[in-house]
Amino acid sequence: MIASVLAGHSAVADLPVRKDSFYERLGIDVILGEGAAAVQLDSSEVLTEGGRTIPFDRLLIATGSDARTVPAAEAAAAELDGIFYMRTLKHVESMVRILPEAGEGTGSALVLGGGLVGFKAAYGLLHRGFRVVMLIKSGYPLFMQVDAEAGRLIQEELEKKGLEVRTGVEAVGFEGEGRVEAARLSDGSMLSCSLVVVGKGVVPAMGFLPTEIETHAGVVVDEYLETTVPGIYAAGDVAESVDVARDKPWVNAIWPVAVEQGRHAGWNMAGRPVAYPGSLSRNVIRIFDLDVLTAGVVNPDEGEGYEAQVHYDPRRRLYRKLVTKEGRLAGVVLLNGIEQGGVLMNMVADRRPFTAPVERFFDGSFNFGLVSGRVG
Amino acid sequence: MKNVVVHPERCVGCMQCMIACATAHSHTKATPAALLEVPRPSPRVHVGAGIYNEGFPNRCRHCDPAPCLLACLPGAIYRDPETDTVLVNYDRCINCASCAMACPYGVIRYTEDYKAPPGKVVSVKCDNCVERQHEGKVPACVETCKTGALTFEDPAIAAKRKTGEVARSVSVGEEAREVPGSPTFSLLNALKRAQKIVNIR
Numbered sequence: 001m002i003a004s005v006l007a008g009h010s011a012v013a014d015l016p017v018r019k020d021s022f023y024e025r026l027g028i029d030v031i032l033g034e035g036a037a038a039v040q041l042d043s044s045e046v047l048t049e050g051g052r053t054i055p056f057d058r059l060l061i062a063t064g065s066d067a068r069t070v071p072a073a074e075a076a077a078a079e080l081d082g083i084f085y086m087r088t089l090k091h092v093e094s095m096v097r098i099l100p101e102a103g104e105g106t107g108s109a110l111v112l113g114g115g116l117v118g119f120k121a122a123y124g125l126l127h128r129g130f131r132v133v134m135l136i137k138s139g140y141p142l143f144m145q146v147d148a149e150a151g152r153l154i155q156e157e158l159e160k161k162g163l164e165v166r167t168g169v170e171a172v173g174f175e176g177e178g179r180v181e182a183a184r185l186s187d188g189s190m191l192s193c194s195l196v197v198v199g200k201g202v203v204p205a206m207g208f209l210p211t212e213i214e215t216h217a218g219v220v221v222d223e224y225l226e227t228t229v230p231g232i233y234a235a236g237d238v239a240e241s242v243d244v245a246r247d248k249p250w251v252n253a254i255w256p257v258a259v260e261q262g263r264h265a266g267w268n269m270a271g272r273p274v275a276y277p278g279s280l281s282r283n284v285i286r287i288f289d290l291d292v293l294t295a296g297v298v299n300p301d302e303g304e305g306y307e308a309q310v311h312y313d314p315r316r317r318l319y320r321k322l323v324t325k326e327g328r329l330a331g332v333v334l335l336n337g338i339e340q341g342g343v344l345m346n347m348v349a350d351r352r353p354f355t356a357p358v359e360r361f362f363d364g365s366f367n368f369g370l371v372s373g374r375v376g
Numbered sequence: 377m378k379n380v381v382v383h384p385e386r387c388v389g390c391m392q393c394m395i396a397c398a399t400a401h402s403h404t405k406a407t408p409a410a411l412l413e414v415p416r417p418s419p420r421v422h423v424g425a426g427i428y429n430e431g432f433p434n435r436c437r438h439c440d441p442a443p444c445l446l447a448c449l450p451g452a453i454y455r456d457p458e459t460d461t462v463l464v465n466y467d468r469c470i471n472c473a474s475c476a477m478a479c480p481y482g483v484i485r486y487t488e489d490y491k492a493p494p495g496k497v498v499s500v501k502c503d504n505c506v507e508r509q510h511e512g513k514v515p516a517c518v519e520t521c522k523t524g525a526l527t528f529e530d531p532a533i534a535a536k537r538k539t540g541e542v543a544r545s546v547s548v549g550e551e552a553r554e555v556p557g558s559p560t561f562s563l564l565n566a567l568k569r570a571q572k573i574v575n576i577r
Contacts, residue, residue: 001449004470017451256447256478263446284477293477339486342443342479356427367424368481369384369432 006124117199389431
C-alpha cells in the first residue's frame, strides 16, 4: 500500500484499512504511538516506552517485524540525507517529501535488494521519473521467491521498463555532503545517486522479550501459537510456526499468515483450543505488465525427493513451474495467468494429492473442476 | 437463506450461464448490446473442464470465513449480511491479486467493470446477482441453466435432498434405479470418460 503512495497513485488518506472507530466499536482500549519496552513475567505486566505498566492474564506478542538494517547504510544515514528504508508510512512520507530536491524526473536512485520491497520501491521511483539502479547481491531478482529461470524473465521485463539491474554486487559505503551523492560498490566502482532505498528484508521485532520466551528466527510457538511461557502467545511476522510445504520451523512474514495466526491465537487465548496447521510462504506481485505468483518450495534442494516440471510459453508470456513431492504439490511459480494460483496454493497448503496428470495443470482451460476429485 | 447450488453431474458444458452472467453484469442488460460495451462485460461464473473433460460450472462459494476477504490488503472485500454475499468495493480495490492467491476455487478475475472507476482494473467476482435479487429475480446463471446444474435454493435443503437420493439408491432392490431425473447425464458422463480413456491410450 505504501508503495502506491511512493508511486503517486494513492493518497495517504486512502491507506487506513479500518475506520477510526474500529477499536472503540470492539471495546478495545488502544494506546497508539507507544511501543512495548519489556515483559515482566513474575508480575505478569507489560512496561511501555512511555512508562506505563499494564497487567495481563493472557498476552499476545504481535509486534511484527522491522526492516533489516544494513551497517553501511546505517552509518551513512546518520550523516547523509536521502537514505531510506521502506517499511512504514513515515519512511515513505519522508521519501516523498525530498523527491523534488532529489531530482524527481531526472535524478538517479539506488535500490538495495531485489526482493519484494526493492521492487515496489523501484516501481514507484521509476514512476516518479528517476533513473533507477537495483543492486542484487544474489544471482537474480526475487531470489527468495522464484527460480532462476523466472528470475531471468522478471529481470528482462524490468530492464525493458528502464530499470538497471546489477547482480553480484552490493553497496559498501556512501558519500556526499549533507545528502547522499554517490555509493561505493563492492566491486570498487562508484555510482552517483541522490536517493537510496534499502530493501533487504525484515527481522522480527522481539528484542524487548525476556529470555524465558524462547526465540529462534522468531518467537517459537507451538501448534496453539503459545510461546514457551504459558499464557503468552505470539502471532504474525514475529512468530516462528511451522511451514507446511517445508515441514520445518519457519517465519513466514506475510499478511495472510498474520491474519490466520491472529485468528487462531485469539481463539486459543479465549479458551477455545484450535490447532494451527502451519503457515505457507506465498507471494503475489504485479511488476509492470508481469504478474508473479509463488507459493511453497520453489527452489528445492537436491536429494530431498522433489521433482519439478516447467512449462514456458514465450508467445503468451506464460511461465509455470510446479514442484512435486510424493504425488503432492509442494510449490508453484506462475508468471502471468495467475487467476488460478489460489487453487494451486491451497493444494500445497492442504497437501491434497494430484487427481490428474501434472501436465493438465499447464492447460489454459485448467479450473477447479480438475482438482475437485469428482469422476463423472 | 437461498443461494446458488451447483450440481456438477448435470452440467453439459454449454456455457450459457457465462453469457447470461456477463449480460447481467453489463450496463445494458441485453446480450447483443452488451457485446458492444466498453469495457466488455465479463462473466463471474466459469465453466471449465473436469478430469474427463466434463463441464464444471465454477463460481464463488461466498465462503464463511472467506479466504479472499481475510487476505484483502486494502479491506475492499466485505460481506453483505442481508444476502450472505462476499462483495468487492471497486473504489478500495488496488488490483493486487492477493484474493486470487487466497481463493481455493480460482473464481476471481481482474478486469475493468462498468461499475468501477473508468480505466481501473479491479477484482471481479460473483455477487450472487444481488441487484436482480432485490428485483425479485433469481441469479442470471440459474435462470438460464437448462439442465438443472445450477439451482437457487437453501443449500441445507439441497444437501438433505441429495442425502435422501443417495440413501434410497443403496436400499436393497433399489440399486439399479437411476437417481431421480433422467439417465442422460450419466450416459453423457460415461461417454466422456470412455472417450478420455481411449484418447489417453
